[in-house]
Amino acid sequence: MTDLLRIDNLGKRFGGFVALESISLSVPAGERLGLIGPNGSGKSTLVNCICGTLRNEQGSVHFDGRSIDGFAAHERTRMGLSRSFQLPRPFVSLSLLDNIRIPLLYAVAARGTHRSAHDIEAQCVDLLREVGLDAKARRLPRDLTQVEMRKLELARAMAAEPKLLIADESMAGLTHSEVEDILALLVRLNEKGVTIVLIEHIMRAVMSFSRRLVVLVSGRKIADGQPDEVMRNPEVERAYLG
Amino acid sequence: MIFSFDLLINAVASGILIGGFYAAVTCGVSISFGILDIVNIAHPAFIILGSYVAYIVNTTFGVDPIVTAIVATPLFYVLGAGIYQVYYVSFEKRGQESLRGLAFFFGLLFITEVSLVLYFGVDYRYVDAAYIGPSVHFGGLDMPLRILVPCLVSLLLIAILQLILKRTFIGRAIMAVAQDHFALRLMAVDPVRIKRIAFGISIATASLAGAFLIIIQPVEPSVGREYIGRIFAICVLGGMGSLPGTVIAAMLLGIVESLTSTFYGPSWAPAVSFGLLLLTLAVRPSGLMGR
Amino acid sequence: MRTPLFLLICFVIAAAVFAGAIAFGNDYVFFAGYVVLQYVVLSTAWNILGGYCGYVNFGSAAFFALGAYSTVAIYKFYPLPIPLLLVVGGAVSGLVGFGMGYLTLRLRGAFFAIATLALAVVMETLVVNWDYVGGSRGAYIVRPEEIYPIGNYIRYLFLIMLLLAVAAITIARLIERSRLGYGFATIRDDELAAEASGVPTLRLKLVATTISGALMGMAGAPFPYYIGYLQPSSTFGLEYAVNSIAMPLIGGTTSWVGPLIGAVLLGSLQQIATVTISSAVNLLIVGCLLVGFVIVAPNGIVGLVHKYLQRKPDDFVGRRHVETESPETVP
Numbered sequence: 001m002t003d004l005l006r007i008d009n010l011g012k013r014f015g016g017f018v019a020l021e022s023i024s025l026s027v028p029a030g031e032r033l034g035l036i037g038p039n040g041s042g043k044s045t046l047v048n049c050i051c052g053t054l055r056n057e058q059g060s061v062h063f064d065g066r067s068i069d070g071f072a073a074h075e076r077t078r079m080g081l082s083r084s085f086q087l088p089r090p091f092v093s094l095s096l097l098d099n100i101r102i103p104l105l106y107a108v109a110a111r112g113t114h115r116s117a118h119d120i121e122a123q124c125v126d127l128l129r130e131v132g133l134d135a136k137a138r139r140l141p142r143d144l145t146q147v148e149m150r151k152l153e154l155a156r157a158m159a160a161e162p163k164l165l166i167a168d169e170s171m172a173g174l175t176h177s178e179v180e181d182i183l184a185l186l187v188r189l190n191e192k193g194v195t196i197v198l199i200e201h202i203m204r205a206v207m208s209f210s211r212r213l214v215v216l217v218s219g220r221k222i223a224d225g226q227p228d229e230v231m232r233n234p235e236v237e238r239a240y241l242g
Numbered sequence: 243m244i245f246s247f248d249l250l251i252n253a254v255a256s257g258i259l260i261g262g263f264y265a266a267v268t269c270g271v272s273i274s275f276g277i278l279d280i281v282n283i284a285h286p287a288f289i290i291l292g293s294y295v296a297y298i299v300n301t302t303f304g305v306d307p308i309v310t311a312i313v314a315t316p317l318f319y320v321l322g323a324g325i326y327q328v329y330y331v332s333f334e335k336r337g338q339e340s341l342r343g344l345a346f347f348f349g350l351l352f353i354t355e356v357s358l359v360l361y362f363g364v365d366y367r368y369v370d371a372a373y374i375g376p377s378v379h380f381g382g383l384d385m386p387l388r389i390l391v392p393c394l395v396s397l398l399l400i401a402i403l404q405l406i407l408k409r410t411f412i413g414r415a416i417m418a419v420a421q422d423h424f425a426l427r428l429m430a431v432d433p434v435r436i437k438r439i440a441f442g443i444s445i446a447t448a449s450l451a452g453a454f455l456i457i458i459q460p461v462e463p464s465v466g467r468e469y470i471g472r473i474f475a476i477c478v479l480g481g482m483g484s485l486p487g488t489v490i491a492a493m494l495l496g497i498v499e500s501l502t503s504t505f506y507g508p509s510w511a512p513a514v515s516f517g518l519l520l521l522t523l524a525v526r527p528s529g530l531m532g533r
Numbered sequence: 534m535r536t537p538l539f540l541l542i543c544f545v546i547a548a549a550v551f552a553g554a555i556a557f558g559n560d561y562v563f564f565a566g567y568v569v570l571q572y573v574v575l576s577t578a579w580n581i582l583g584g585y586c587g588y589v590n591f592g593s594a595a596f597f598a599l600g601a602y603s604t605v606a607i608y609k610f611y612p613l614p615i616p617l618l619l620v621v622g623g624a625v626s627g628l629v630g631f632g633m634g635y636l637t638l639r640l641r642g643a644f645f646a647i648a649t650l651a652l653a654v655v656m657e658t659l660v661v662n663w664d665y666v667g668g669s670r671g672a673y674i675v676r677p678e679e680i681y682p683i684g685n686y687i688r689y690l691f692l693i694m695l696l697l698a699v700a701a702i703t704i705a706r707l708i709e710r711s712r713l714g715y716g717f718a719t720i721r722d723d724e725l726a727a728e729a730s731g732v733p734t735l736r737l738k739l740v741a742t743t744i745s746g747a748l749m750g751m752a753g754a755p756f757p758y759y760i761g762y763l764q765p766s767s768t769f770g771l772e773y774a775v776n777s778i779a780m781p782l783i784g785g786t787t788s789w790v791g792p793l794i795g796a797v798l799l800g801s802l803q804q805i806a807t808v809t810i811s812s813a814v815n816l817l818i819v820g821c822l823l824v825g826f827v828i829v830a831p832n833g834i835v836g837l838v839h840k841y842l843q844r845k846p847d848d849f850v851g852r853r854h855v856e857t858e859s860p861e862t863v864p
Contacts (some may be wrong), residue, residue: 262750268548275643279643281643281647283591283646283647283650294651325704328828332827332831336831339719340589340642340643341583341584341587341589341642341786342782342831344589344643344646345589345779345782345823345827346824346827346828348591348774348778349775349779349820349821349823349824349825349827350820351825352771352775352816352819352820352823353817353820353821356813356817356820357817359641359813360813360817370585395568436700462845470650471650471651471654474647474650475651477843478644491663509658509661509662509669510653510658510662512658513654513655513658514651514656515658516650516651516654516655516658517651517655519647519648519651520636520637520648520651520652520655521636523636523637523640523647523648523651524636524637
């Protein structure tokens with residue numbers, strides 16, 4: 001089975017600073033991949049390079065069997081690669097409903113599926129309901145708490161109907177039961193066929209969700225495998241404890 | 243087009259001298275735009291204001307324009323700090339700086355120019371000083387003192403600014419504030435205060451640049467507009483916040499303008515700086531000494 | 534309200550305005566009204582790029598002047614009827630808008646704004662050095678006395694501009710309510726997030742600059758006939774740049790209503806002021822109003838009305854974008 005996402009030798013530098021060094025990674029379709037690492041290890045940079053927000057100088061990215069090097073971010077989203085931002089970036093002048101509507105209008109519509117305005121609206125409400133924000137559908141993002149904004153961020157990434165969803169720290173600040181809700185949501189998505197890359201600091205969530213774990217430290221991949229094995233890896237222990 | 247080696251040498255030389263002056267004109271924007279990311283397109287208006295201040299004091303009291311400018315520097319600093327405070331409260335804090343902040347400065351540019359027109363009229367104004375008139379001759383080179391003196395003082399100004407930015411605490415805080423607000427806060431330094439100081443310095447330089455301007459050429463309110471292109475072209479070409487880059491870019495522009503003017507005629511001069519700006523933006527937005 | 538109904542209402546109002554102007558008895562109202570309507574078009578055009586997308590264009594004068602000079606260039610060859618000139622002026626300015634966008638829209642908003650300023654000066658310098666259209670000496674256009682069936686030529690020009698104004702606000706309103714309008718709003722709010730959501734930001738920005746430029750060019754096309762003697766310094770004058778920015782910002786940038794209100798109010802004010810006070814004081818007032826509104830009432834007159842009525846956004850028909858204060862923690 002071909003991998004949905006394949007990264008070969010990806011490298012990214014900012015001036016003299018090497019943010020990512022020779023990262024290679026394969027993600028088969030349907031995978032539940034956890035990506036962890038200390039702060040500043042390059043997780044978000046990696047996501048940015050995969051999604052086209054940043055341009056990597058070295059290496060290549062293949063998605064769904066095609067090379068996507070040089071593709072603009074919006075093209076990658078249209079192809080089915082979606083991400084949420086670690087620090088939420090809502091469209092501040094649009095209502096929550098309209099925020100969700102954007103990926104449907106642009107990413108999904110570009111795939112040729114025609115949907116009526118009524119159906120789109122219904123789908124937006126459903127998505128908001130899944131993250132528990134349907135009561136505030138017509139409000140503006142400024143009326144949301146930080147936690148609610150993270151949920152909006154996730155919902156908006158889901159609205160692009162992706163084949164692969166990268167959830168970047170969507171659970172920060174959530175209560176125990178809220179974390180469970182989001183995890184359940186991601187599991188449901190995965191069961192429908194969406195490949196998920198979960199970037200999280202909440203170890204409990206990562207361990208219970210991931211079937212595979214990748215560890216990034218100082219821009220390099222130091223472990224890639226079964227979650228239990230990875231956590232027993234001495235290098236990983238060192239990275240987290242000392 | 244009559245080509246002569248003498249003409250060429252003189253064109254290049256005067257380009258370099260004018261370039262020195264252009265560097266002083268631009269260094270304020272190198273700070274406000276290059277380092278602080280504030281698009282102050284009203285900077286030329288403050289320069290013209292500086293020119294008129296020098297003019298008034300020169301015609302009323304006969305004081306040398308550069309001396310006037312130095313004395314006026316603290317006043318311009320206060321003006322700059324005040325404007326930044328308004329800018330911060332109204333736009334930066336609210337995240338509106340891209341549209342409304344720009345419009346704000348544009349409005350200031352406009353108000354300043356029109357007010358000057360209303361008060362002084364559109365006649366050209368001159369100043370009088372000992373070094374306006376005579377030239378220095380050096381081989382085949384002809385260097386008017388009225389350009390040479392401002393050029394030298396400009397370079398001195400830039401050198402002082404560079405020292406401030408690299409050696410003093412405030413200077414380094416200014417360089418840092420552009421890159422990392424949070425780290426500054428951790429050091430118990432208020433980023434807003436630092437930016438206010440930096441912007442104040444930026445406008446203070448306009449006082450001196452204004453004096454240089456009116457020494458070099460007669461001034462009337464709309465002269466500022468020609469300089470918008472020059473200033474931003476030099477700032478971008480010079481790599482945004484880099485002062486040495488600013489000097490090099492300024493001299494480059496001065497030379498190109500001088501050559502164009504000498505061999506193709508002065509009516510093409512405005513297009514040179516603006517055209518260069520467009521080219522730089524299109525091809526290499528990070529300038530020569532790229533950031 | 535569906536667009537055909539909106540257009541109908543606009544035509545009715547336009548007809549009423551035209552009839553009212555004739556009834557006024559003095560042709561001066563046509564001369565003054567033409568300028569106000571011209572600003573309605575310019576402000577609306579500016580707002581498509583500035584208010585909707587958040588990209589500030591300082592070079593409105595250049596697009597306006599390109600339309601005017603296209604007319605002059607053609608006139609010297611063969612005087613075409615004005616509607617055709619509108620198309621040509623629009624096409625030329627639209628093309629330049631597209632070209633400029635292509636060169637500069639990959640840059641951040643601030644650089645784009647500066648580039649527009651640079652473009653305006655380069656255009657002006659090119660025109661000043663182009664003798665075919667008169668260069669710095671200027672160009673004369675002979676305005677016909679009459680045109681059938683309207684009669685007085687100035688009334689014809691007024692009518693043209695009136696129809697163009699209706700077209701401009703209809704286009705703006707159409708954009709606002711379409712998918713394009715949503716896309717523009719995301720570009721204004723957060724371009725990076727827009728790209729990640731599948732919005733082809735560069736393509737949309739190019740659409741905005743092209744439409745905006747084209748409308749400005751169309752506003753400029755009849756101008757030589759209006760003014761009779763075209764000079765680069767006044768055609769490229771700064772008052773076009775200031776007004777096309779001030780009017781939407783004062784009126785309100787988030788919908789088509791704002792530029793209309795701003796242009797009508799500020800334009801009329803200026804027409805009155807130019808007659809009663811000097812034109813320099815007039816410009817000073819515009820500048821002060823611009824700075825004042827931008828600081829105190831960032832959502833313009835439309836925003837103030839909203840606040841006064843204190844209605845919630847979804848009480849209005851259609852979508853309303855409301856500028857908000859971004860909390861500091863949201864990047």
